Amino acid sequence: MKGSSGGNNMLDLTGQVALVSGGSRGIGAAICRVLAARGAKLAVNYRSSEAAAMKVCSDIKADGGVAHPFVGDVGDPAQVAQLVAAVTNTWGPVNILVHNAGLQHSAMAHRMSDEQWRASLAVNLDAAFYLARAVLPAMRAAEAGVVVFIASASGSIAQAGAAGYVAAKHGLIGLTKALALESAAKGIRVNAVSPGLTDTDMVADLSPDQRAGLLRMIPLRRIASPEEVAATVDWVVRGATYTTGNVFHVGGGVAMG
Numbered sequence: 001m002k003g004s005s006g007g008n009n010m011l012d013l014t015g016q017v018a019l020v021s022g023g024s025r026g027i028g029a030a031i032c033r034v035l036a037a038r039g040a041k042l043a044v045n046y047r048s049s050e051a052a053a054m055k056v057c058s059d060i061k062a063d064g065g066v067a068h069p070f071v072g073d074v075g076d077p078a079q080v081a082q083l084v085a086a087v088t089n090t091w092g093p094v095n096i097l098v099h100n101a102g103l104q105h106s107a108m109a110h111r112m113s114d115e116q117w118r119a120s121l122a123v124n125l126d127a128a129f130y131l132a133r134a135v136l137p138a139m140r141a142a143e144a145g146v147v148v149f150i151a152s153a154s155g156s157i158a159q160a161g162a163a164g165y166v167a168a169k170h171g172l173i174g175l176t177k178a179l180a181l182e183s184a185a186k187g188i189r190v191n192a193v194s195p196g197l198t199d200t201d202m203v204a205d206l207s208p209d210q211r212a213g214l215l216r217m218i219p220l221r222r223i224a225s226p227e228e229v230a231a232t233v234d235w236v237v238r239g240a241t242y243t244t245g246n247v248f249h250v251g252g253g254v255a256m257g
Helices: 026-037 050-062 077-091 114-142 163-186 208-216 226-238
Strands: 017-021 041-046 066-071 096-099 145-150 188-195 247-250
Touching: 017 026, 017 077, 017 114, 026 041, 026 050, 026 066, 026 096, 026 226, 041 050, 041 077, 050 066, 066 077, 077 114, 096 114, 096 226, 114 145, 114 163, 114 188, 145 163, 145 226, 163 188, 188 226, 226 247
Parallel strands: 017 041, 017 096, 041 066, 096 145, 145 188, 188 247
Antiparallel strands: none
């Protein structure tokens, strides 16, 4: 998948293999649907939400696309190796990686358990490294590939009560830049898309007061839809062919500095 030499051309994803971690719900499901609509073969990764992953695949197939669910805990390096091997054995090497799986524990640092801290880093940061490490050799051999990490506004600004999540997302942005620098000479683009408050299960659990307080922090005064985040990922994958090592904010202005 080579970049455009200029103009307004968008990359053709027909036949490209796309792996999306945490692809069964919310932002991940929206990303799977939009990339499948562009012609990619979608490897929909899930850890425990098998029924939801099957539904995403069923929807994609009903629209004429290609998709298959792949189970795996992306915070476990052994399972990541098995996941990427399974996708490769099914369709061939991964051309597009989107690490979307995420986890947030709400606790002040002095009350956060070791398990909560480790889980935050495992899913939000470690998994990104494990996945990239698994797919990059084939991308480097092909001298082409796209990696997109779903970061967060919390990777650019502070958030009280979520030290593990904030630390992991800041680290994820650093990893994005490091991998971009390492991979650019091989024709591989590595970028991050950084959502703000988005209409997902995590937001659904907020109290009305919490929701109102967060909305006051957003210049556009509304919550994003998963489809808006997915549209940005679509552009980063297909259109931003001369862009690597960047963070694209989709937060209604919340991360303006």
